[in-house]
Amino acid sequence: MPELPEVETIVRTLSPQIVGTYIRDVHILHQKTLQAGEELLPQLIGAQITTVFRRAKLLLVGVLPEKKGIEDIASTPSQKEEENALPKDVPLFMAFHLKMTGRFFVHPSETMPLKHTRIIFDLATKHLEKKCTGRLFFDDMRTFGYCRIMRPADFAQWAFWQKLGLEPLLSSPQHIAKRLHEKKMGIKSALLDQHVIAGVGNIYADESLFRAGILPSQKTCDIAYTRLEKLAVDLQAVLQQSIDECGSSIRDYRDAKGNAGAFQNNFFVYGRKDQPCKLCGTSLQGSRIAGRGTVHCPMCQK
DNA sequence: ACGCGTGCCTGTTGGC
DNA sequence: TGCCAACAGGCACGCG
Numbered sequence: 539m540p541e542l543p544e545v546e547t548i549v550r551t552l553s554p555q556i557v558g559t560y561i562r563d564v565h566i567l568h569q570k571t572l573q574a575g576e577e578l579l580p581q582l583i584g585a586q587i588t589t590v591f592r593r594a595k596l597l598l599v600g601v602l603p604e605k606k607g608i609e610d611i612a613s614t615p616s617q618k619e620e621e622n623a624l625p626k627d628v629p630l631f632m633a634f635h636l637k638m639t640g641r642f643f644v645h646p647s648e649t650m651p652l653k654h655t656r657i658i659f660d661l662a663t664k665h666l667e668k669k670c671t672g673r674l675f676f677d678d679m680r681t682f683g684y685c686r687i688m689r690p691a692d693f694a695q696w697a698f699w700q701k702l703g704l705e706p707l708l709s710s711p712q713h714i715a716k717r718l719h720e721k722k723m724g725i726k727s728a729l730l731d732q733h734v735i736a737g738v739g740n741i742y743a744d745e746s747l748f749r750a751g752i753l754p755s756q757k758t759c760d761i762a763y764t765r766l767e768k769l770a771v772d773l774q775a776v777l778q779q780s781i782d783e784c785g786s787s788i789r790d791y792r793d794a795k796g797n798a799g800a801f802q803n804n805f806f807v808y809g810r811k812d813q814p815c816k817l818c819g820t821s822l823q824g825s826r827i828a829g830r831g832t833v834h835c836p837m838c839q840k
Numbered sequence: 841a842c843g844c845g846t847g848c849c850t851g852t853t854g855g856c
Numbered sequence: 857t858g859c860c861a862a863c864a865g866g867c868a869c870g871c872g
Contacts, residue, residue: 679850680851682849721842724842724843727843732866740866788864789851789852789864790864828844829845829865830865831864831865843872846870851863852864854862855862856858856859856860
């Protein structure tokens with residue numbers, strides 16, 4: 539289940555493998571995976587991949603199509619927040635959401651689709667090169683993930699993009715705490731709500747709440763501002779530590795080199811229901827919040 | 841505004 | 857050994 543640190547790790551391992559290459563062909567093996575922008579598919583052929591980056595849990599690939607047929611290269615969509623600013627001079631994007639089981643991998647050129655391969659990009663190192671030098675696979679076992687092909691102007695019409703909340707590693711703890719404090723929902727629900735803070739999923743919600751010593755069920759508006767500020771600091775720390783260890787691999791997650799992350803070894807609570815708390819030995823308690831399995835320590839979290 | 845239930849999906853796990 | 861329910865969960869959607 540790729541969350542912010544996992545997507546960031548994928549960006550870092552995928553980027554050196556594909557930036558600068560040209561897309562020779564695209565094979566859509568599962569129609570529903572291409573959620574939007576089918577009409578822009580022809581523009582991808584012959585385009586050069588110029589950038590790979592992340593916003594929230596989205597992985598974005600910027601491409602430069604061949605000269606013909608480029609429209610609004612200069613158009614600048616209205617931006618709600620600076621965090622949603624797109625790189626300049628990129629006329630076309632692919633936005634991928636990996637959801638639970640989405641993966642990227644660059645295979646040798648002759649590799650055939652695997653059971654769960656949904657999209658294949660045939661890549662070449664030179665423009666109009668006949669020989670394909672590698673194939674980028676987007677695999678997704680459960681097909682929750684998607685790809686959208688978008689021009690810069692299309693992002694303004696994409697509600698999910700427009701409503702994305704704070705980028706947790708680019709915002710000050712004070713700003714994050716303020717945003718949380720405005721909410722009346724339970725604190726774990728607020729952390730998971732992509733409109734409030736973007737990029738946090740079940741793992742890092744539970745882990746940051748444990749570090750901050752806050753009960754997941756606690757109403758956000760009932761928590762003292764200073765405790766929310768500590769939560770923001772702890773959230774940033776846990777996200778950064780996970781990025782430093784290349785993310786968490788529970789079962790499915792791998793980076794774009796096929797490697798597992800190591801941060802799952804540092805979990806205090808996630809997936810440790812009924813096991814002893816690493817700090818006080820109390821049996822960790824499982825519950826269900828916002829429809830997700832939730833684990834907390836009844837002693838350490840108040 | 842918010843919580844909750846449901847649907848989308850397929851593979852793994854555990855009980856009988 | 858095999859069958860099947862429960863479970864994993866990000867996000868949209870509808871309801872109260």
